[in-house]
Amino acid sequence: MITKTDFLVYLEAPRHFWALKNNKYDLTISDFDKHLITQGYIVETKAKEYAKRYLLPSYATNDSDLVFQRTCLDGDFEARTDILVRNATTNKWDIYEVKSVTKPKPEHYYDTTFQTIIFEKHMDIGNVFILHVNNDYVREGDFDLGLFLVAEDVTQKVKELKEETLNKMKDCQFLVGTDNYKLATECWKPKECHCKGLCFPSLPNDSIYNLARVTEKKILDLRDNDILNITDIPDDFDLTTNQRIQVEVAKRNTPLINHKAIKQELETLEYPLYFLDYETYDPAIPMYDWYKPYQQMVFQYSLHVLESPNNKDLKHYEYVVKTKSEPCRELLTHMKQYIGNTGSVIVWYKAFECSRNREMGQICMDFAEFLENVNGRVYDLMDIFKNNLYVDPKFKGSNSIKDVLPVLVPELNYKNLNIQNGTMAMTNWHKMVYKITNQKEKDELLKNLLTYCEQDTLAMVRIWDFLRQLA
Incomplete structure (x- = not known):
């Protein structure tokens, strides 16, 4: 049987589909994927409530005309649609596929077309919709379910994709019947591949x-x-x-090293130097006022400070919000004590920190001037690598601090940390604040969070120092 889930794997790459059906597909999922799945379940639950409260009344039909998770079979294929609503005027059933994204991706349209093709064999289908998260929704007071989700009519899009989708479905049938995986096209992203032995032997x-x-x-x-x-x-x-x-x-x-340009870049920095990093959480449902769906909510910062070129005393400040209240005010109150009005603020990938500062300034307007001042002094250390002032073949085309650090400062790494990336930090913070009650467990998670974020800013300090000595 070829399910919708199988078909989505086919859309990744036909060879992935072959691997899945032959038990050669690695089903291990990343921490980030686990987080997305969790948020997806939350959105699906809200979508059912939305259908009862808003969709059904708009159709003016009976409760029996609203169906969840209906399954239909068509030969080798199985489909299960999220929501069906009978239109009393047309006497046809409208399909609503729930997606926990703010903007449907190409695979979502193929997925919905797959569902429609199979259901049309059993029911008189009218219009087809993708019910997804509304990125324009801003929470004000109580959570507003009616504004949180939006239905996009994709009926015409589905019609346009039917022939292509049918051909893909036929290819799925062919691949199920062959032992030769080489007849299936491999993927082109080895870092994301679930069957590297087949796609990249x-x-x-x-x-x-x-x-x-x-x-x-x-x-x-x-x-x-x-x-x-x-x-x-x-x-x-x-x-x-x-x-x-x-x-x-x-x-x-x-390595390609532009010593002169690196020296000129570093000479633009003004002391004190503030090495700053944030950790964030991005829930599908905004937890507090003035947040949008999936908006990054800053819950932690780490700050290393070097007062002057001759002062070797590196100071470190840090904070993690441990309460269930809106986090940015508490965090900013603490952080503002340690960032003065002058001096360069050094980050890695400034678009992230600067965006968070602008958003926090909109939420906590009394900190807006302070955050605007900080943004005006931000220097992106990643630019030295992004702009090819230092290129090492060992970076393998990446400017990520996780790829640069092991090459330039190999003795400092993340491998021995209990939290090794931002997604782990995000999920562990949420667990610490909202899920566990055992104080010993909370203390352990807090320790791990502080260690990880401190490592991020210390990594910038060490890379900056490496470049300074080089120049």
């Missing part, structure tokens, strides 16, 4: 998939020419400037 260490911001078309063009290693990419192959630099550095197998 002999991938070189410095592969073409490490090219920065590489497109699927370029990957396919290179594979068609039997090129898998970055060092084998021809000089006349169409690449962006950043990609070409990456390839040349890989071929020379030595």
Whole structure:
């Protein structure tokens, strides 16, 4: 039987589908995926309530005309739709597929078309909708379910995708009946692949998939020419400037370092230096006033401060909100004590911290001037690597601090930490504040959160110091 879940795996890559049906698909999910699944369940629960309170009355029909999780079979295929509502005027059934996103993705339209094709074999289907989260909703007072979800009419889109979807379904049937996985197209993202042994059986260490911001078309063009290693990419192959630099550095197998430019960059920094990092939580349902769905809610900061070039005394300040109240006011009250009105604020990927500062300024308006001042002094340490002032083949095309740090400061790493990434920090904070009651467990989680966030700002300090000595 080929279910909707199976079909979604096919949309990832046909070879993934073959692997799934032959028990060769790694079903392990990441911490981030677990978080998304949890939020998805919450949205689905609210969608059922929404259907009863808002959809059914709008159709002016009876309770029996509202059906949840109806299953239909059609030969090799099985579909289960989220919500069905009978339209009394047309005497047809409208389909509502629930998606816990603020904007449907391409696979959601194919998924909905798959459902529609199968249900049309059993029922007279009218219009088709995707019921998704409304990104324009801002909580004010009590949670407003009527504004939280929005129904997008995708009837025409489904009609346009039917022929293509039917062809994909036929391909699924073919792949179920073959033992040769090579007849199924592999994926092009090894970092996200659930069956690397099938999609990438002999991938070189410095592969073409490490090219920065590489497109699927370029990957396919290179594979068609039997090129898998970055060092084998021809000089006349169409690449962006950043990609070409990456390839040349890989071929020379030595870092590209612009000492003069790095020195000039670091000389623009003004003491005191503030190395700042936030941790955030992004619930589907806004927990407090003035938040939108999935808006990043800052619950923790870490700050390393270096007062002057001659002062080797590195100070560290930190805070984690441990109460169930709106977190940013409490956090900002603490943080403002340690960030003065002058001095560079050093971050890694400034779009994140600056966006959080603007949002917190809108929520806590009495801190808006302070946060605007901080944003005006932000320096993004990642820019040195993003702008190719320092390019190392060991970065493998990444500017992430998790990839730069092990190369430049190998003795400092995240491997031995109980929390090793932002998603783990987010879920552990929520667990500490909203789920567990045992104080010993809470204290352990708090310790882990503080250690992780401190590592992020210390990593920036150490990378800055490495570059300073280099320049």
